[in-house]
Amino acid sequence: MSDQGDVAGKRIGELLAEAGLTEILPGDFSLRVKEAKRALMGRLYELLQLRSNDLESRSVAHSIGTLRHVERTLGGEPPASATVPDQKS
Secondary structure, three states, X not given: OOHXXXXXXXXXXXXXXXXXXOXXXXXXXXXXXXXXXXXXXXXXXXXHHHOOOHHHHHHHHHHHHHHHHHXXXXXXXXXXXXXXXXXXX
């Protein structure tokens, strides 16, 4: 790896550590995603009650959607279509 690659890799590691992502055990990641989603839902509720800051509301809503995608990808939550049983008999 080049010196530039080493520097970039070190910087990425520093950012992950700063965000607390290097300290998450694999089994705890799903829990952390759920906690983050719960916090974002609370913030979105606050923003909607205030009826202000439309840009932040959209950003928070987008983040919630991204966390849902992460959950589905990791198997923490089934896709929405899989949660509704097919009752056509």
